[in-house]
Amino acid sequence: MCSLSASTAFTGAALIPRFSLLAAIGGRRDLLGEPCVLAPRPGHEQVVGETSGAAEAFGIRPGMPVSEALGRCPSLALVPPDPGRAAAGWERMLRSLEGIGAEVESDRPGEAFFAIDGLRSLWGARREDVLARAARAIHEAGGAARVAGAATRFCAFAAASTAPAHRHGRSRAPRVVRNGGESDFLAPLPVALLDGRLRAERGDAGGRLVVTLERLGVATLGELAALPRVAVADRFGALGLRAQELASGSDTPLRPRRPHEELVQAIGLPESASGIQLDRALDLLIERLIADRRRRGRAIRSLRIEARLASGGSWTARAAMRSASASPERLALALRPRLTELAAPATALALHALELAPAGGEQRPLSPDPAERRRERLAEAVRQVRAAAGRDAVLRVLEVDPGSRIPERWAVLAPYNE
Numbered sequence: 242m243c244s245l246s247a248s249t250a251f252t253g254a255a256l257i258p259r260f261s262l263l264a265a266i267g268g269r270r271d272l273l274g275e276p277c278v279l280a281p282r283p284g285h286e287q288v289v290g291e292t293s294g295a296a297e298a299f300g301i302r303p304g305m306p307v308s309e310a311l312g313r314c315p316s317l318a319l320v321p322p323d324p325g326r327a328a329a330g331w332e333r334m335l336r337s338l339e340g341i342g343a344e345v346e347s348d349r350p351g352e353a354f355f356a357i358d359g360l361r362s363l364w365g366a367r368r369e370d371v372l373a374r375a376a377r378a379i380h381e382a383g384g385a386a387r388v389a390g391a392a393t394r395f396c397a398f399a400a401a402s403t404a405p406a407h408r409h410g411r412s413r414a415p416r417v418v419r420n421g422g423e424s425d426f427l428a429p430l431p432v433a434l435l436d437g438r439l440r441a442e443r444g445d446a447g448g449r450l451v452v453t454l455e456r457l458g459v460a461t462l463g464e465l466a467a468l469p470r471v472a473v474a475d476r477f478g479a480l481g482l483r484a485q486e487l488a489s490g491s492d493t494p495l496r497p498r499r500p501h502e503e504l505v506q507a508i509g510l511p512e513s514a515s516g517i518q519l520d521r522a523l524d525l526l527i528e529r530l531i532a533d534r535r536r537r538g539r540a541i542r543s544l545r546i547e548a549r550l551a552s553g554g555s556w557t558a559r560a561a562m563r564s565a566s567a568s569p570e571r572l573a574l575a576l577r578p579r580l581t582e583l584a585a586p587a588t589a590l591a592l593h594a595l596e597l598a599p600a601g602g603e604q605r606p607l608s609p610d611p612a613e614r615r616r617e618r619l620a621e622a623v624r625q626v627r628a629a630a631g632r633d634a635v636l637r638v639l640e641v642d643p644g645s646r647i648p649e650r651w652a653v654l655a656p657y658n659e
Contacts, residue, residue, distance in 0.1 A: 250358040251417075252495060253372055254397035255338065255379060255386045260351025262291040264327035265320045265554060272318060280319035281307060283556065283584035286445045290322060304436060304448030321554030325547040325591070327351075328557065330383075332503075337382035341374055344497035346394075348441040354394050354495055372415035391418035391426075393492035399427055399434050399462075423490030428463030435462070435484050443480055450480055462488040499596065506530045507591035518642055519548075519580055519587065525639055525655050526592040527569050527576070532656035540565035542596040546576055549589035556583055565598035623657060 257263075262279050266272050276299060279290025287307050299314040311317055331350035338345050342363055343355035357371050364374040372388045379386040389400030396418055404416045418426045432454050439447025459465050465473075466488040473481040486492070506529040508522055523546070530536070543561040550556060558579040566572065576592075623635050636654040643651050 252397045253357045253390045254401040255353045256401045257351045261327045265323040276314045277318035323554045324557040325555035337378040389416040395487040396423040504594035528655040540567045540598040545593040547591040548587035551586045
C-alpha cells in the first residue's frame with residue numbers, strides 16, 4: 242500500500258460544490274432554490290447525482306435511488322446531466338490553476354488537487370498565500386472555489402468541503418490542517434465525506450459503501466478508522482480497506498496531469514441522428530482530428546467523445562488506446578463501441594484528443610513492404626499537389642447517408658490524410 246506520509250509536501254484542494262449541477266442548469270439559476278437533482282445518466286444505475294440545498298433539506302443525497310428520492314420529495318425536479326458543458330467549464334478552471342504554475346490532478350468536474358510547496362517561491366512563503374492565489378485564479382476564470390491544504394489529498398478535500406467559499410477581496414485565510422494532525426482533524430467529520438472521493442475512484446460502488454456504513458451505525462470517519470482492519474476486509478473487501486485508509490489520514494501521492502493543448506473537432510447533425518449516421522459522423526471527426534495541424538504528427542493516447550442530445554443535456558465517454566496511434570482504423574475501433582452506449586438521438590458530435598504521445602521519429606522496417614512503399618509514394622504526391630494548389634486541393638469522399646432522398650446528404654468531403 243502506497244500512502245502519503247506526513248513529511249511529504251502539502252496538497253492543496255480546490256472545490257466548487259455542485260459544479261456539474263450548475264453546468265446542467267445553465268442560466269436557470271432559479272432552480273437552485275427548489276428541490277432538484279441531477280438525473281441518472283442513460284444506461285447507468287438509477288441513482289441521483291448532485292443535489293441542490295433545498296433537496297438536501299429533504300434528506301436527499303448523491304447516490305440515493307431515484308425512487309427513494311422521489312418518495313422523500315414528490316416535487317423533486319430531475320435535471321438532465323450535461324457532462325460536456327461541465328467538462329468544458331472545469332477545463333477552464335484547471336487551466337487557470339496551471340496558469341499560476343500548479344501541477345493539477347482532477348478526476349471529476351468541481352474537484353482539483355495540486356502541490357503547494359513548489360509554488361511558495363512564486364506566491365508567498367506561507368501556504369495560505371499559495372491557496373489564496375489559487376482561489377483568486379479560479380475566481381478570475383469565473384468560479385468561486387473553496388480551498389484548503391493538508392498533507393494528504395483526502396484531508397485537504399475534507400478541509401475544503403467544510404470551509405467557506407472564497408470570495409474575491411475577502412481577508413478570510415484559507416484553512417490549512419497542521420502537519421501530523423490529519424487523523425485528529427478527520428475523526429469527528431461525517432463518513433459521508435467519503436462519498437465523493439470513493440465515487441471518483443470506484444464509481445457507484447463507492448457511494449453504496451457509504452450508505453451501507455451509515456446504516457450499520459458508522460457515522461464518523463473516526464469510528465471507521467477505529468474498526469478492526471480484518472473485519473473491514475472481511476465485510477467490504479478492498480473498497481472497505483481503501484475507505485478506512487482515507488479515514489485514517491493516509492492517501493496515495495498526487496498524479497498530476499500533463500498540461501495539453503485543446504485539440505477538438507465538432508460537427509452539427511442536421512437532424513437527430515443515430516445508427517449508421519453517427520458512425521459516418523464519427524469517421525469524419527476522426528479524419529479531421531488526424532488532419533489537424535496542431536497535432537504536429539503526434540499519436541493519440543486517449544480521447545473523449547461527446548454528443549449533444551436532442552432531448553437536452555449531453556453524453557460523454559472516454560476511450561484509451563492500448564498503444565498511441567494515429568491510424569483512423571484503430572481510433573475508430575476504440576471509439577465505435579463507446580458510441581453504441583448512446584441511448585438517445587444526437588444533434589451534435591464532438592471528439593476531443595485528451596492526451597498525445599511525444600513527437601518521435603519513424604522507425605523503418607528491415608524489409609520493404611510493397612504496399613507501404615505505394616502509400617509513401619501516394620503521400621508524397623499528395624504533398625506535392627498541396628504545395629502547388631493549397632491544403633484543400635486533395636480531399637476524400639466519405640459516404641454519410643447514401644440512401645437519403647436529398648443528394649447533399651449522400652457524402653461529405655473529408656481531409657485526405659497523408
